[in-house]
Amino acid sequence: xxxxxxxxxxxxxxxxxxxxxxxxxxxxxxxxLDAVPDSAFIVWNGDTILDLDIADLLAYGENKHxxxxxVLTRQPDAPNHDAWYVDADGTVRATLEAAHPQSPPLAYAxxxxxxxxxxxxxxxxxxYRNSAITDLYSAILPALIYGRILTAYDNGxxxxxxxxxxxxxxxxxxxxxxxxxx
Numbered sequence: 001x002x003x004x005x006x007x008x009x010x011x012x013x014x015x016x017x018x019x020x021x022x023x024x025x026x027x028x029x030x031x032x033l034d035a036v037p038d039s040a041f042i043v044w045n046g047d048t049i050l051d052l053d054i055a056d057l058l059a060y061g062e063n064k065h066x067x068x069x070x071v072l073t074r075q076p077d078a079p080n081h082d083a084w085y086v087d088a089d090g091t092v093r094a095t096l097e098a099a100h101p102q103s104p105p106l107a108y109a110x111x112x113x114x115x116x117x118x119x120x121x122x123x124x125x126x127x128y129r130n131s132a133i134t135d136l137y138s139a140i141l142p143a144l145i146y147g148r149i150l151t152a153y154d155n156g157x158x159x160x161x162x163x164x165x166x167x168x169x170x171x172x173x174x175x176x177x178x179x180x181x182x
Contacts, residue, residue: 002046026136029125036122045116051158052117060153061119064090067151068144069119072112075157082111084152092150098142099135115155116162124149 003017018035020028025045029036040061042054052071061069070092072084083096088109094102097114114137124144133139144150 026125026128026140027134029120029136030128030134033122033125033129036125038122040119040121043118043120045162047163048116049161049163050115050117050155052115052155057117057119057153064151066121066123067149068121068124068141069151069153070141071115071117071119071153071155073115073155073158074110074112078113078115079162080113082113084112084114086110086112086152086154090151090154091148092145092152095137095142095145097137098145099138100142110154112152112154119153 006015006017016035016037018032020032022028025043029043040058042057044050050071057069057071061067070084072086080097085093085095085105085108087093093105093108096104125140128134128140133143141150
């Protein structure tokens with residue numbers, strides 16, 4: 001349905017849709033590295049609806065010089081509430097979503113929740129091509145944090161809906177997303 005929706009739209013000329021085995025975001029990205037561009041690309045979980053200024057995210061990513069970028073929200077009732085710790089310069093310091101979570105840092109500027117949206121480069125993933133490490137949130141992103149190359153894009157309190165399964169998508173009230181699409 002998504003591919004059909006974008007078929008023929010002018011905006012679709014820059015979009016690439018890739019089908020995967022749905023083994024998890026990291027595993028699927030690594031499996032399909034051949035389809036991933038060498039330039040920056042957006043990973044947007046298919047089970048989330050997000051109010052996001054994509055042009056601003058891309059500009060932010062360019063200013064961060066090949067850092068990986070995770071989109072975080074400060075919405076208090078978001079899933080994984082405040083699981084990401086961020087410095088004043090936007091560098092992610094820690095995440096509670098890691099397989100082996102670190103203790104939260106004593107000093108940080110703000111905390112946020114992941115929206116399931118990232119700005120990455122192929123270089124962030126290629127080292128995992130022949131590795132047993134494939135989980136994006138519990139292993140790959142924590143490794144990027146350790147290397148101090150994961151930065152946070154503050155999406156403010158603009159919220160997203162994480163509906164999880166296709167059955168839950170049918171229960172989304174249209175009023176929850178009214179005005180998002182133009």
